[in-house]
Amino acid sequence: MFSYWEQQTFLSGIDVAVIGSGIVGLSAAISLKEREPSLNIAVFERGMLPSGASTRNAGFACFGSISELLMDLENGSEDEVFALIEKRYAGLQRLRQNVGDRALQFESLGGYELFDDQPFFERCADQMGCFNRRLHSLIGPEVYRRADERIAEFGFERVSHLIFNAYEGQVHTGRMMAALLDRAAALGIRIFNGAPIDGLKIEENGVGLQMPAGRVHVRKVLVATNGFARQLLPELDVTPARGQVLVTAPIPGLRLRGTFHYDKGYVYFRNIDGRVLLGGARNLDYTGEATTEFGLTDGIQQRLETLLQTVILPHQAYAVEARWSGIMGFGRQQRPIVQAVVPNVVCAVKMQGMGVALGSLTGEEGADLLLRT
Numbered sequence: 001m002f003s004y005w006e007q008q009t010f011l012s013g014i015d016v017a018v019i020g021s022g023i024v025g026l027s028a029a030i031s032l033k034e035r036e037p038s039l040n041i042a043v044f045e046r047g048m049l050p051s052g053a054s055t056r057n058a059g060f061a062c063f064g065s066i067s068e069l070l071m072d073l074e075n076g077s078e079d080e081v082f083a084l085i086e087k088r089y090a091g092l093q094r095l096r097q098n099v100g101d102r103a104l105q106f107e108s109l110g111g112y113e114l115f116d117d118q119p120f121f122e123r124c125a126d127q128m129g130c131f132n133r134r135l136h137s138l139i140g141p142e143v144y145r146r147a148d149e150r151i152a153e154f155g156f157e158r159v160s161h162l163i164f165n166a167y168e169g170q171v172h173t174g175r176m177m178a179a180l181l182d183r184a185a186a187l188g189i190r191i192f193n194g195a196p197i198d199g200l201k202i203e204e205n206g207v208g209l210q211m212p213a214g215r216v217h218v219r220k221v222l223v224a225t226n227g228f229a230r231q232l233l234p235e236l237d238v239t240p241a242r243g244q245v246l247v248t249a250p251i252p253g254l255r256l257r258g259t260f261h262y263d264k265g266y267v268y269f270r271n272i273d274g275r276v277l278l279g280g281a282r283n284l285d286y287t288g289e290a291t292t293e294f295g296l297t298d299g300i301q302q303r304l305e306t307l308l309q310t311v312i313l314p315h316q317a318y319a320v321e322a323r324w325s326g327i328m329g330f331g332r333q334q335r336p337i338v339q340a341v342v343p344n345v346v347c348a349v350k351m352q353g354m355g356v357a358l359g360s361l362t363g364e365e366g367a368d369l370l371l372r373t
Contacts, residue, residue, distance in 0.1 A: 002214040010190070014042045016370065017209060017218040019197050019232070021045035022054030023355050024348050025224035026180040027098070027363025028370075032222075033187045035371065041189045042218075044209070046196040052226050053355055055177050056326030058245060058259075058268055058279050061095075061106065061169040063088035063357050065113040065261040066124045066131060066144050076334055078134075084334055086138045088357035089167070095176075095360045103179040104171040109258040111168030112147060113265075114311070115161040120264075124163060139167050155255050157314040170259050170270055171356065200232055200345060207344050220344045222370050224363065227329035228292055229349040233341055237331040238350045242289045244300050245279035247272070249321040251313070262307070269312060275321070276312060278304050294325050328353045336362045338369060346370045 002011060018029045021043045029041050049055050063085055064072070072081045096106060115121035128144045135143045147164035184191060200221060201208035209216040223232055227240035256271040269278040281303045282289040288297065301323065308318060329350045331337070336358055337350045348366030351358050 002216075010192075011042075011216045013040050014216070014218040015039045016041045016220050016222060017207075017216070018043045018222045018224060019209075020050075020052065020224035020226065020228075021181070021191055021193075022050045022052050022224065022226065023095075023177070023180065023359030024226065024351070024363040024366065025050075025222070026177075026184050027360045028222050028224055028348060028367040029189050029363075030098075030180070030184055030187060031364045031367035032370065033184075033189055035367070043184065043189060043191045044195045044197055045191065045193045046228075048193055050177055052228060053243070053326040053328050053351075054359070055173055056245070056324055057173055057243070057355060058270060058277055059171045059173040059176075059272070059356070060111070060259045060268060060270065061092050061171050061356060062111050062165075062259060062261075063092065063168065063354070065111065065165070065265050066127065066163055067113060067120070068261070068265040069131065070124060070127060071264060072334055080334070082134050082138070085135065087335075087361060088354055089139050091357045091359065091361040094364075095171075095356065098183075098360055099176060099179045104176050106169055106171050108169040111165040111259040111261065112150070113163045113165075114156065114159045114260060114262040115163070116158055118160060121161045121163075125161075128163070143167055153255065155314070155316070156311055158311050168259055170272075172272075173356075176356075197232065200342075202343055202345075220370055220373070221346070222366050223341070223345065223347040223349065224366065226349050226351055226355065227327040229329060229337075229347060231292070233345075233347055236337060236341075236347065236349065237333070238329045238337065239290055239331060240292045241282060241328045241330050241353070242291050242294070242325050243279055243282060243328055243353070244289075244296055244304070244323070244325045245277065246301065246304055246320050246323045247277045248275045248308075249319045250274040251276065251316070251318055256312075262311070267304075267307060276308065276318070278308060278312070280304075292327055294327065296323055296325060328355070338362060338365045340369060340373050344373070346373055
């Protein structure tokens, strides 16, 4: 149980409890504090570090490979898809504005999609003109173009075509989150790590946070736990999705520069510090990867290593230095869920694997809704 001193000093008088210290949660907390400096805001994080996807992603500053956008169009209208692209791109600019390119270690190297399926490539290539016309006013001229000439430069094998996106980049995920944590702390926002919330109970004049060590009363709550959202709000349309990642040891003379998508966006890789970071392939086992359990599986790890050996680094020695996983949040609709759920509780969750792009604006939208609720 919490001691009298802990209750009186740290856990009393909290106006807003933000649950989750990822991009969305910290963006929401910072926005709330900047708009209403008198608010006593506390962020509760289950892990020692942000423990969902924000410190475990690939660091892609992307808004959609062309094949991903084609898949989106199969599940939504053109207006909905292009509005979401605009939001992703605007979200990336907001992240850069909030954190700064130097702190993000932002590099505008562009993004590439690899194709080894000729009919599918032709489908995507046929749509480049349409996408470029629609995105010209939202992003800039010629967002997508062919880049087959770079296949040999990068050293790929078993790849027949590349499509280049000139407006994408990459960030250093760890430095991004460290900068957001520093900014929140400088504003006087308290962050409690190792503080899991087991449940929410609606109470008179607020909400009770049920924790292993006891209950904490707060006025309002913003849930920003993304793939873990249904543990607190089971009615939400959020399905967890585990993403497995590996990174190699430094590779002398590495030719890769940029972010890369493969297999309709289910596989992704990039250069970082002279290494290759590679992740994805959850489409090999949708059911098994729909979990909130961190971990690795032999099948997916073998798929990633096979791609390294045969496509990305053929005939080149490498060693895998580290492996990890993160938990994303997906649902039937492509847009994040930002809504009031019960009295004094708002959620901002479900980034669809696009937390770097969507997290900043989604957090701010959650903060705005909370202030109006």
